Amino acid sequence: MDLIIRGGLLAGIDEVADIGIDGGRIVQIEAYIPERGAEEIDASGNLVSMGFIDAHIHADKAFTAGRIDHEIDAPDGYLGRVARARRVKESFDVQDVRRRASRLFEMAAASGTTTMRTQVELDPILGTVAAEGIRLAAADCSDIIHVQTVAFPQEGWLDCGWEMDCRPDMRAGLEMGFDAVGGNINPELFSDAREQIDDVLALAREFGIAVDIDLDIGANGVGYNLPYLARCIEAMEFGGHVTAAHLTALSHVPEPLRDRAIRAAAEAGISVCSPGNPATPIRSLLEAGVNVTLGTDNVRDAFSGLGNADMLDTARFLARVNRMHRPAELAAMFAMCTRNAARALGLGEQLGLAVGRRADLVILETEDVEGAIRDVVARPYVIKGGRVIARYGAIDRSS
Numbered sequence: 001m002d003l004i005i006r007g008g009l010l011a012g013i014d015e016v017a018d019i020g021i022d023g024g025r026i027v028q029i030e031a032y033i034p035e036r037g038a039e040e041i042d043a044s045g046n047l048v049s050m051g052f053i054d055a056h057i058h059a060d061k062a063f064t065a066g067r068i069d070h071e072i073d074a075p076d077g078y079l080g081r082v083a084r085a086r087r088v089k090e091s092f093d094v095q096d097v098r099r100r101a102s103r104l105f106e107m108a109a110a111s112g113t114t115t116m117r118t119q120v121e122l123d124p125i126l127g128t129v130a131a132e133g134i135r136l137a138a139a140d141c142s143d144i145i146h147v148q149t150v151a152f153p154q155e156g157w158l159d160c161g162w163e164m165d166c167r168p169d170m171r172a173g174l175e176m177g178f179d180a181v182g183g184n185i186n187p188e189l190f191s192d193a194r195e196q197i198d199d200v201l202a203l204a205r206e207f208g209i210a211v212d213i214d215l216d217i218g219a220n221g222v223g224y225n226l227p228y229l230a231r232c233i234e235a236m237e238f239g240g241h242v243t244a245a246h247l248t249a250l251s252h253v254p255e256p257l258r259d260r261a262i263r264a265a266a267e268a269g270i271s272v273c274s275p276g277n278p279a280t281p282i283r284s285l286l287e288a289g290v291n292v293t294l295g296t297d298n299v300r301d302a303f304s305g306l307g308n309a310d311m312l313d314t315a316r317f318l319a320r321v322n323r324m325h326r327p328a329e330l331a332a333m334f335a336m337c338t339r340n341a342a343r344a345l346g347l348g349e350q351l352g353l354a355v356g357r358r359a360d361l362v363i364l365e366t367e368d369v370e371g372a373i374r375d376v377v378a379r380p381y382v383i384k385g386g387r388v389i390a391r392y393g394a395i396d397r398s399s
């Protein structure tokens, strides 16, 4: 066997075992594997997990905070951030996106993220520049991270007050090959939400891909479209994977309405992603049996000057603001970074701690899953496709 990881506690299984890896896959999980591996890792006293999955991030605009014009005449709030980001992205070219995205992929992989779903902007400003840059970066970094892409209209869909129609560029991008089609349903953008949901579902059908849509991003209950999305999916028997991200408006609608919408989402099989957003009602969603995932979202761009693409940092923050601190709640939070996200990204049969699955793993210097969320833990090894690709937070491509 190429690699044997000895004596770690298996996350989510709660057993101490050896993991045998060969040809990039897990080939054996036993209390003790008698044969010797070409390489061996002593994980005793540590936690072994499937690699983290960042279900929502913006690799195309990462590390652009230094380019923001803070003097720009822009409104406060979301529209101001969109306006500043628009000015910044006028500076993008393919190689610039490639360099920054590669830096982000390395940063994420070093912290244990072996799969990532990134939003990619398609609009009249960028055309397919971001899509081309991300595609090159994903190829450059395919040895350390698996990247899925979502076609994302940051500027809105149509008629958002700046006379921009993003639909032709969305289509041009999708024709290059994407894993999911996204949307941007925010009451501050004026385009018709239901029309956009209809369009997104039609595009997903046409291209045979998943839906991953920013939905109901609002600081109040205005523009509340989750029930409509659930109804559409049920009515058209959509069948594919659907993720709704943010859903902050859910925290502001009356409780009976909210509960009914969450039940509808659960029944329609919609996964929900909280991209580190404290207003996504994670606790209620989990209690209703919704498949909830996490993303680290913006990394040092016009939307957030912070961010380090570290899933455990995001999980710790959300555990704190949602007051999720019991052992079962911390375990649920860990599943949001791993198992739940694999399911949402359509990778549930490929990833995980089981024989036959891809050997994408992270070893954490902590005794259990609770410690992984509670403490700031070192990650002595990250393993991608059966090869060690990072040690103690630094990429190491030597093995």
Ligand SMILES: [Zn+2]
Residues within 6 Å of the ligand: 056, 057, 058, 119, 275, 297, 298
């Ligand atoms: Zn986002």
